[in-house]
Amino acid sequence: MRFAEQWNWCTVDSIRDVTPTIREFLLRPDSGHVAPYPAGSHIGVAILIDEQPARRSYSLVGDHNPSLYRIAVRLAQDSRGGSRGMWNLQPGTRIETSSPACLLDIDWNKQNYCLIAGGIGITPITAIASALHRRNIDLRLHYAVKSRGDAAYLGELSSVLGDRLIVHASDQGARIDLDATFRALPSDTIAIMCGPMRMLEAARRAWNDAGRAPADLRYETFGSSGLLPTAEFRVRLKDCDTELVVSPNSSMLDVLNDAGFEVISDCQRGECGVCAVDVIAVDGEIDHRDVFFSDQQKKDNRKICPCVSRAIGVVTIDTLYRPETLPGR
Ligand SMILES: Cc1cc2nc3c(=O)[nH]c(=O)nc-3n(C[C@H](O)[C@H](O)[C@H](O)COP(=O)(O)OP(=O)(O)OC[C@H]3O[C@@H](n4cnc5c(N)ncnc54)[C@H](O)[C@@H]3O)c2cc1C
Known part of the structure; x- marks a missing residue:
């Protein structure tokens, strides 16, 4: 899917660590205004990797803010350096960003939604959960993480969702049982997931095995993560x-x-x-x-x-x- 992109300058307004490996950035556009965008959207960010221009995409976290973009970046160790470039930004740095775009085509008219996030895949899901909650629509959010300390936005999510937020922390032996979860859903449920490729493939298999319509599973991966290690x-x-x-x-x-x-x-x-x-x-x-x-x-x-x-x-x-x-x- 391609978009007519518009690039504009922003200033890094503030930075905070939301977990030891996830850093949040608030970006203030020069125009002073962020137009409304669909929940689950991302922006492009222009960065330099080894002095060469590159771009990376980052999902917009939480509710629309009329004057700031809010993004969160996981520091990727096994990488070409884009996330490290983001982590090196300081408040006051000028940075170019593209206008928001959404890859997730969500039907907002259903009665039941099952959201699934793996690791940093929580970023677009925060916005979707909040949008569904505002519409009084029933949802459950399954959030798979290595440990609770690695889970970004737990406080914010639990205050909105209460016990409809289910955290699966693998260091506590908790793993999401996708087969059981999907089989138990009402038949008109839409599942929306964002996470690593391996999790997405497991979800697609479980979804098909549960006899669900493929189009009712919507997903986004963050692009280049693979199933095998990045080697020569x-x-x-x-x-x-x-x-x-x-x-x-x-x-x-x-x-x-x-x-x-x-x-x-x-x-x-x-x-x-x-x-x-x-x-x-x-x-x-x-x-x-x-x-x-x-x-x-x-x-x-x-x-x-x-x-x-x-x-x-x-x-x-x-x-x-x-x-x-x-x-x-
Ligand atoms: C729509 C969208 C939304 C996104 N939202 C977020 C977000 O909210 N937060 C966030 O942290 N990230 C998000 N991402 C991912 C982000 O754009 C970057 O890919 C991420 O920050 C890693 O960038 P990097 O340059 O550090 O790593 P990259 O070099 O892009 O590497 C990422 C992964 O790709 C593999 N890789 C390494 N080198 C190569 C190579 N040469 N060729 C192919 N694969 C390679 C590695 O396994 C590595 O872990 C999003 C991506 C998309 C497409």
């Missing part, structure tokens, strides 16, 4: 001797383009599929991190989105370059 892997080009190495902090797309094997791309977040290339062989395993291909297409392994997807081992691909057009020939 190699890419071979069909009909060519070249083998390229993709290091943990670069993408397959960048490595191909840097080596002269031009691959066109657009969103670079695994959403649009413009950069998809053909997979010829896999010696190892592909970690599809896009939200463009279906589960079946990912199982078939015939195509890969090199902007976000990675692998363990060696992947042979066809970028549609032919020998006479290969660099250096």
Whole structure:
């Protein structure tokens, strides 16, 4: 999904840590005004990673505030540095942000909602829970965390939801039983979830096993988190001797383009599929991190989105370059 984005300057108004690894930022737009946006929206933030311009997306936390954007950023250790760049911001820093956009298409007219958040996935869910509560709609929020100390916004959420907030802290042996949860829901329930890829896949399976309509499970992942660790892997080009190495902090797309094997791309977040290339062989395993291909297409392994997807081992691909057009020939 693509949006007509408008970028504007903001000033970092204040910063506070909401858990040891999640930092909240209030951003004040120069215009002095934040137009209303749907609950579950996010903004884009322009950052520098190793002096290079990049962008990252952050969900808007809680209720709409007419003069401030409120976002919360988890410090990601296994990363290219965007979240660290955010963590290095100071009050008063100027930063460019895009206007809010929403990837979650929520039907607000149901009677029952089941919200599920994993870790930092709580950020858009805070806004959705609050919007449903304001409409007097029945909801339960399941919040899966490593420990209660890692759970952001517990106080705020419990004051709104009371015992309809159920925290599953894995250090206390509590795990959300998705099968039982989904089977117990009234038939017209919409489930909305935001969390890591592994949790999302478990939720999709449990949702289907419970005989629910796929369209009644709405979800958002935060883009590039995969099922396998982010490690170095190699890419071979069909009909060519070249083998390229993709290091943990670069993408397959960048490595191909840097080596002269031009691959066109657009969103670079695994959403649009413009950069998809053909997979010829896999010696190892592909970690599809896009939200463009279906589960079946990912199982078939015939195509890969090199902007976000990675692998363990060696992947042979066809970028549609032919020998006479290969660099250096
Ligand atoms: C709609 C949306 C809303 C979001 N909301 C939030 C939010 O509210 N709070 C929040 O903290 N984050 C949010 N994110 C995620 C955020 O945009 C950043 O991805 C996050 O801060 C990590 O950025 P980073 O540069 O530190 O890590 P990245 O380099 O982007 O890495 C993130 C993960 O991707 C993997 N990775 C590392 N290197 C690569 C590579 N070269 N290629 C592919 N994958 C790689 C790693 O497993 C790593 O943990 C959201 C993302 C989206 C799309």
